[in-house]
Amino acid sequence: MTPAVILVSGGMDSAVVLALAREQGYAAHALSVSYGQRHASELDAAARTARALGALAHKVVTVDLRSIGGSALTADIAVPTDTDGHVIGQGIPSTYVPARNTIMLSVALGWAEALGATDIFCGVNAVDYSGYPDCRPEFIAAFQALANLATKAGVEGGHFRVHAPLLHLSKADIVREGMRLDVDFAQTVSCYQADADGRACGHCDACLLRAEGFRKAGVPDPTRYRR
Secondary structure: OOEEEEEOOOOHHHHHHHHHHHHOOOEEEEEEEEOOOOOOHHHHHHHHHHHHOOOOEEEEEEOOOOOOOOOOOOOOOOOOEOOOOOOOOOOOOOOOOOOHHHHHHHHHHHHHHHHOOOEEEOOOOOOOOOOOHHHOHHHHHHHHHHHHHOOHHHHOOOOOEEEOOOOOOOHHHHHHHHHHOOOOHHHOOOOOOOOOOOOEOOOEHHHHHHHHHHHHHOOOOOOOEOO
16 A cells, blocks of 8 residues: 555544545555644544554654744633634634644655655645635645655655645535544544543634534534533
């Protein structure tokens, strides 16, 4: 099988991407990044997801973005919720982590090159858009170009491909794909401020988008919420 590196956060989107990569016949090397995020229980979910969906390996790389801060996920900044009056998709929210997707894809690129792999999968999505500039098609295209310019493998004739199979799907579409692929969404954690047991707050943007996806797909929401 052709090896590929799949970024697995522990959330529902990356679980579906891992399942898609496996369906397409790739030998999946799951990669998670411990970057100092406040919702660290997602890393436990990533390990569960990697095991359940047949990843050949699961690596966790630590990058201390909390030392940089600048985000509600890595600093003492309040996470936006449905009670503060903000509108999802208007402006870049405080949950944006400076350069996070660039850093994660760079780590994935490094592991891929070391493995001799030229395929990288990530779960970015531009339809149910939360305002993140690094979830746009232009970013994926630009990073793929960088990967082929800045690596030994690229210079010597290899061709890296960055796959973002959910890029143009709605959250409901992603739920439907997950159901088709037998993804156990109950094992995933999407909440920006999940507790240590992975239970969701039900009020942050990630929770609201996730819940809306299940509702529109007509699928019961298996998310575990804090009481």
